[in-house]
Amino acid sequence: MVDKVRVECAELKLGMYVCELDRPWLETPFPFQGFALDSMESIEAVRRVCDYVFVDTELGIAPRRPARTAAGGASGWSAEVRGGARPQTLASLPIAAAGRPVYPRRTDFEAELARAHTLQTEGRALIGQVFRDVRLGKSLDPGDARAVVRSLTESILANPDALLWMMQLKRRDEYTSLHCLNVCILSLAFGRHLGLPREALHELGLGALLHDIGKMRVPLEILNKPGRLEPQEFAVIQTHTGEGREILRVNSGLGNAVLDIVYGHHERRDGSGYPRRLSGDEISLFSRMVAIVDVYDAVTSDRVYHKAASPVATLGWMYEHRAELFDPGLVESFIQSLGIFPAGSVVEMTSGAVGVVIDASPERRLRPRVLMVLNPDKEPIEQPRVIDLAERPVDAAGRTFDVRLVLEPGSYGVHPADYLSGEFTAAEL
Ligand SMILES: [Fe+2]
Structure with missing residues (x-):
């Protein structure tokens, strides 16, 4: 499970991985998928926009001092x-x-x-x-x-x-x-x-x-x-x-x-x-x-x-x-x-291959699993297979394999519903 810890921006360190902001992603210049703090510039950029953020301690370093965790859940539904x-x-x-x-x-x-x-x-x-x-x-x-x-x-x-x-x-x-x-x-x-x-x-x-x-x-x-x-x-x-x-x-x-x-x-x-x-x-x-x-x-x-x-x-x-x-x-x-890419989103990968997002819920939103259905030449893959972006896969050239853009449903003939039959999901997943 992702371990999120709240960190005040003054306490950000190189090597931390920012997975959530104190404000909507859409109102900031930062990528939805989260990002690593790999330079002082990136830390400064976050400080300019946010007061605090949440860092993922599995994907990056944890703060030294015990910080407030993100756990919530006040009781008492009315x-x-x-x-x-x-x-x-x-x-x-x-x-x-x-x-x-x-x-x-x-x-x-x-x-x-x-x-x-x-x-x-x-x-x-x-x-x-x-x-x-x-x-x-x-x-x-x-x-x-x-x-x-x-x-x-x-x-x-x-x-x-x-x-x-x-x-x-x-x-x-x-x-x-x-x-x-x-x-x-x-x-x-x-x-x-x-x-x-x-x-x-x-x-x-x-x-x-x-x-x-x-x-x-x-x-x-x-x-x-x-x-x-x-x-x-x-x-x-x-x-x-x-x-x-x-x-x-x-x-x-x-x-x-x-x-x-x-x-x-x-x-x-x-x-x-x-x-x-x-x-x-x-x-x-x-x-x-x-x-x-x-x-x-x-x-x-x-x-x-x-x-x-x-x-x-x-x-x-x-x-x-x-x-x-x-x-x-x-x-x-x-x-x-x-999640950032809701299940069923048709996506083009950095390699040009095309897939359908399977699960991209909050716990996995940074790195969804994608069912790959077309190869980089946009030809059907005979045995569609699932790629887990949380595993940080790389393509044949050694480059990180990631979502490049979201396509309209039906692009290149890819309709998410075509991949739903029980036999397929049971056999392939
Ligand atoms: Fe209605």
């Missing part, structure tokens, strides 16, 4: 959340200081993949059935949804990378149900990163899974319309938050926190959202979280009217608009929860 009241600030949650996880990883990626694959299949079937029932006017029995969310939560807590990788499956013809499942998975990984307790994760996951259930009352010709919606059609789409709340209010037995997500996930920080045009902290924490995740998954998915954008570009756009549309602190936390 009991109010269970009743549906709103914790309005991150400070009211047991969030790990400086991103150190409250939940240690209990399984490795390979071991978790089999469970993730089964859960993904079950989750897809369940949400499809729930949606069909609601469209037919049947009332919702949330028992199966609860069971699926509980299983998803356990997998995410054990190791979020496996489900985040399975999430690459995004089919246009199944958009709504896969989107709901993906929003659930991403929300759980986000909640894990924030250190939310299990019971809060269950509420958050259920609300995320069912957040668009009201769309089952929107006529299919409007829901699936390619191209621009007319204002009156958009008004019909907007009814899905209220309709969703009504569906769940009748006989579902689901708590206020779940209903609130369904009703509030299209509210925006600047008051431009719907249905109530709430702003800022009037929007509940869980709704603010699901709003971020919902937009992220929609923009990174192929739709009838737009092509999927890359995860990295999407996070960059969301970061730019964090203050108008979202909760800025939560956007930063969400980016941290996914």
Whole structure:
């Protein structure tokens, strides 16, 4: 496990490895991946920008004097959340200081993949059935949804990378149900990163899974319309938050926190959202979280009217608009929860080879594992293989092998979903 130690900038020494700053990376000139302090200039550069940083004592030297560790995790998740009241600030949650996880990883990626694959299949079937029932006017029995969310939560807590990788499956013809499942998975990984307790994760996951259930009352010709919606059609789409709340209010037995997500996930920080045009902290924490995740998954998915954008570009756009549309602190936390190169990012390496990022969560964000699929001449590699950048591999010429740039999904014909089949992952990883 990465050992992070906080160091005041006045105490920085040559040979330390900076892995985290006291401010967002995006606001600094430094590389996301972290960097070694290999010259006095590099130390001075950090001192000009930061007051303190965190150093990785596995990748570089440790400070001599005992420093404050990055461990955090105040206890005391507010009991109010269970009743549906709103914790309005991150400070009211047991969030790990400086991103150190409250939940240690209990399984490795390979071991978790089999469970993730089964859960993904079950989750897809369940949400499809729930949606069909609601469209037919049947009332919702949330028992199966609860069971699926509980299983998803356990997998995410054990190791979020496996489900985040399975999430690459995004089919246009199944958009709504896969989107709901993906929003659930991403929300759980986000909640894990924030250190939310299990019971809060269950509420958050259920609300995320069912957040668009009201769309089952929107006529299919409007829901699936390619191209621009007319204002009156958009008004019909907007009814899905209220309709969703009504569906769940009748006989579902689901708590206020779940209903609130369904009703509030299209509210925006600047008051431009719907249905109530709430702003800022009037929007509940869980709704603010699901709003971020919902937009992220929609923009990174192929739709009838737009092509999927890359995860990295999407996070960059969301970061730019964090203050108008979202909760800025939560956007930063969400980016941290996914890592610098989110799973499924298509990347070109320094050698020209092309791969797909497999796991790049906070603990591994400096050096993800990459499934290499094209050689430097952009020809398919017959037996794709995984390269672990934490092992500092070198190419044939002895140069460090690293990510050079992030490509759009589909570049050189590389679609992350093509590498998801159970046999492949089981055999090759
Ligand atoms: Fe929605």
